Amino acid sequence: MNQNLKETIHEAAAGVYRILVPLPKNPLRFLNAYLIRGDAAHGGRNLLIDTGFNRPECETVLRGALKALNADPGGTDIFVTHLHSDHCGLMKKMASAGSRIYCSKADGDLINYATTPAYWEELDGIYAHYGYPSRGKTNMENHPGWEYNVREKVNFIPVDEGQTMEYGGYTLRSVWTPGHTPGHMCLYDGSKQLLFCADHVLDDITPNITVEVGMDNPLRLYLDSLGKVETLDVRTALTGHRRSPDSFRKRIAELRAHHIARLEELIGILGTRAMNAYEAAAAMHWDVSFDRWEDFPLSQKWFAAGEAIAHLQYLYGEGRINRFESEGVYFYSRD
């Protein structure tokens, strides 16, 4: 294996290879795709978990890594953990005619819906309802989900909660973890205490929680899903980005504390006057290199607004704040 491949491929567990797929111009930097190598002696198939964006920089690296691991597309199935294009963008290109492509029904449907402009118009409409300024079609055109995703529909094999599949000596049970997306799925092997947790639990960054078509209180779902995986016995948590947490339960506690602090921050921000989510996002603290909200790039404003919406909707759902509508926009207030 040459030096580049040595840096790209890492055996994360017996027969499970983490492949670092670069995400150019994206603050996440890399996607962790995973290959579970099938037991060739018994004709076993490989399983590729997630893929990277549909762009050449990702495709070159992923193809090279799969070749080095002797995983030819004809013998490889693909599991898509969720609808985001950094996870599913290359699935079509990595599949052969006989490959199974697994995804939850909810996210599979949204991936196919997102191949049409109607999805992006609906999403823009949702954001507009929360006060995000309309910029015609630019929200869609600036979104990596549109730019780097597949453009044709995929015939997914739908995966339900609690289904099991066998690959390379692993028995993987699907664990539905809605919140980051409506159909986000983890894969768990209890006997090996191994969890592929994709973007449900990340170590040095916080998973982005935002509204989605068909999901208007994502933080409520997310916190419930954190509680769900917290009960699992996990020694190795294989994340969708960055490094694995040293302690899975400790990381869950930190993520929960982060959201509680964000909720309290918003309660404070709403102390002065009623605001829509976009205005609240501009008043929140963000760990970025820009001093002023006006200087945030459009994509950062989009993600920030999404986070503000998720937290305000949670507070509203819990009855801690009020919501009213004015000229087609939701406003939140403390009284």
Ligand SMILES: [Zn+2]
């Ligand atoms: Zn994601």
